[in-house]
Amino acid sequence: MSATPQKTTAENKVKLSDIAKQTGYSLATVSKALNGKADISDTARRTIDKALKDSGYVRRISPERRQQTIEVVFRDFETIWALEVLRDIIRETKQHGINVMVAESGDRQHPDSAWVEGLIERHPIGAILVFSNLTEKERYLFKSHNIPFVVFDPSGSPTLDDLSVQADNWTGSVIATRHLLELGHKRIGIITGPDEMLCSRARLDGYSAALAERGIPTSPELIAEGDFTTPGGYEGAMALLEDERNRPTAIFAGSDLQAMGVYEAARQLKIRIPEDLSVIGFDDIQTSAYMGPALTTVRQPLQDMASTATRMIIDTTEGRQIQKRVILSTSLVVRDSTRRLVRP
The missing domain is CATH 1.10.260.40 (lambda repressor-like DNA-binding domains)
Known part of the structure; x- marks a missing residue:
């Protein structure tokens, strides 16, 4: 009991x-x-x-039952992005003598009920949830057992009472699209993430807003929905590039992993980057600087997001007042995959 x-x-x-x-x-x-x-x-x-x-x-809860552990749950653990987030969480927890336990939900938006029940029984000091919000029942279980949780890069809109940390996806998308526009590109394709994810919608909205600033309407034929993975980027790029007469001159990939897929599609179609096609990503994972050519991208402050989420758990546990919703700024990193449009 x-x-x-x-x-x-x-x-x-x-x-x-x-x-x-x-x-x-x-x-x-x-x-x-x-x-x-x-x-x-x-x-x-x-x-x-x-x-x-x-x-x-x-x-x-008897003192010996509360484990000095933070549990982190990912929808999957197969990407460089997930590894970087985990690395940064571990870097922060080590400074506080806290262990990390990792779970994989296998679902883009929600963990399975067995994980939730198991977490209640293990009673860590808190949980970092890399997906959308919990159900009302699960939120009740966490709060009634005094287990704080932080939604990291939420897929949906967090409630006012939930702790959450995310990047400024809208602004990041605006500056990415403006960069391409300033290079003379007007026919700009975008490969989004899943439509139901908040960050994906914000990035698409930022892209549309930047185009609207120049009086350029958003064209459905230049939008491909992806899933933030390299295969998704490849499929989206092939859809955008298959018609040689109507190809975009630039593609904004909603993640660096999707940009890798764009590179492969361009290679197969014998399209040169950046001579024939400018490509820009989002995240600035470590490998983006070593792609050929090095990827221009929007830096999502993953290390700051991870350390902030971890400290939110610790501060809540220790009774300190904290900001419940944190949005961290993004910035443009210009490398070699974008160039000024040259018309013959």
Whole structure:
């Protein structure tokens, strides 16, 4: 049992069997609600929780149960981007003597319920969630067990009460597109991320806003949806470049990994970068500087994002006031994959 009862009088203790009788639920259901199990209804959970509070039953986590660990969950762990984020989280936690546990959800937007239940049982000092927000039930479980969580680069819009950290995706996309426009490009393709992800929509909106500044309408034929992976970038680039007469002169890839896919598509189509096609990415992962040619990209401050998310967990645990929503600035890194458009 992960909680201990608080005395209501000197002689009396609240018993779970009393809560079961009071609420009409079984002892097993009361125990599940108390220990954060997911396989009970929201109605039962709220009713039992209220009865526990009204009766003076207080959840207590014994000091030895709280692990000096932060759990980090990724949708997958197959990309350089994920490795860089993890490296930067570890760099920060080491300074505080905190361990890191990593989980893979296998879902772009949400962890599976088994991971959530397991985390409640392990009771780390906090969790960093690299995906969209939790469900209301899961948010309740985290908060009722005093486990703070930070949504890192959220896929959806965080609630006002959630802790979150992200980059300024809209501004980053604006400066990337402006860079291409200043080089004389007007027919600029974009390979986005998944439409349901907040950062992807922000980058597309920034691209459209920069075009609108020059009076250039957004053309659907120049937009390809990707998934922030290299294969997705390759497929998007092939779709944009297959019609030789209507090819864009530049492509803004929504991530550096997608830019790698653009490079491969250009190689297969015998399109030279940057002579025939300018390419710009987003993230500035380590390998972008070593691509051939070196990739012009938007630097997403991954190290600052990772350290900020980690400190938000630590500060919350230690009772300090923090800013709940942090948006960090992006910047342009100009290398060799973009050049001024030269018309014959």
